Amino acid sequence: MSAQSLRIGDVAKAVGTTPRTIRYYEEIGLLPEAPARPSGRHRLYTEAEVERLRELMRLKDLLGLSLEELKTLLSAEEARAEVRAQLRREDVAPERRRELLEEALGHIDRQLKLVRKRAGELQKLEDELSETRKRARRKIREIDARAEGAFPPSPTLEPAGGSQS
């Protein structure tokens, strides 16, 4: 019972969104509705659910997925949650444990594939930009060289390879 019973406002603040958004995600089936909540009562969340929501929004943002795509990608992930729950119990037959783990592995692999594809595309973009940058810098140096001190080389802009704050 580390951090039980967070309310929707707390959760929203924690992940940087609004209660409305969280309700909406529940509404479209992206988040599970806590099953034991008599309509009208407040929603209560655990820290684990906050984590899940964070992860979800991260995937959405970084992979540029629509909520529908996200739902598809994670529909399996519900199972993963159940997997984790079952795995925490010790009384599961190792055969079954193995099955669950393999399934989880499948889901992770699906996500990894998407992430790597994106990362690759971004890498390519970065390479091309770097290349363009190099060419620009080379041309500047050429001009400076040709102008042999006619005007001061005015200390070049800070290189782009600097610290990424």
Added chain:
Amino acid sequence: MSAQSLRIGDVAKAVGTTPRTIRYYEEIGLLPEAPARPSGRHRLYTEAEVERLRELMRLKDLLGLSLEELKTLLSAEEARAEVRAQLRREDVAPERRRELLEEALGHIDRQLKLVRKRAGELQKLEDELSETRKRARRKIREIDARAEGAFPPSPTLEPAGGSQS
């Protein structure tokens, strides 16, 4: 005069979008309206403009920018186009050339910064997923080991590090 006079439909097909989208981008000022087009006449594009549009959509997609953000990011880039045009002419004073190049460098750096930030976030996500994956695989192996041939180890799913088609 390599590939002059592409029509909006050709351009759309070339970059994988629709004429409407291109007109819309022009409408909101993301694409420049060809200045010498008497209203009513067909829009004509060059291969360079196709390239620019491709790049634009790529940035939008990979960086997850809104069209408004994209516009801000590229507002400067219009200048870059002019830079390239001017640089193609030889009769520009080297002093001016230098200025233009430095400006271009600034724009490139701004984009690079964004790209690198994103790439970093994606990298982190990938690392975490890989780590989770490792843990899952380790657990599976543990089970298999403990079960000393009770049931066949059923050849594990293909590793995620495979070819990225």
Added chain:
DNA sequence: TGTGATCCTTACGTTCACGTCAAGTTTTAG
């Protein structure tokens, strides 16, 4: 036991990024 803060549901409103339709014009192919 109140009471202010937060939450509930319902429902309509909004913004972005286009889609779609209409009526007319321009280009291109024959």
Added chain:
DNA sequence: CTAAAACTTGACGTGAACGTAAGGATCACA
């Protein structure tokens, strides 16, 4: 020269992802 294909502007429509407001219930705390 003509017909079909593609384009033009203008305007309204649409789906996704929420925002916002109303009227009322619930919760944490004194």
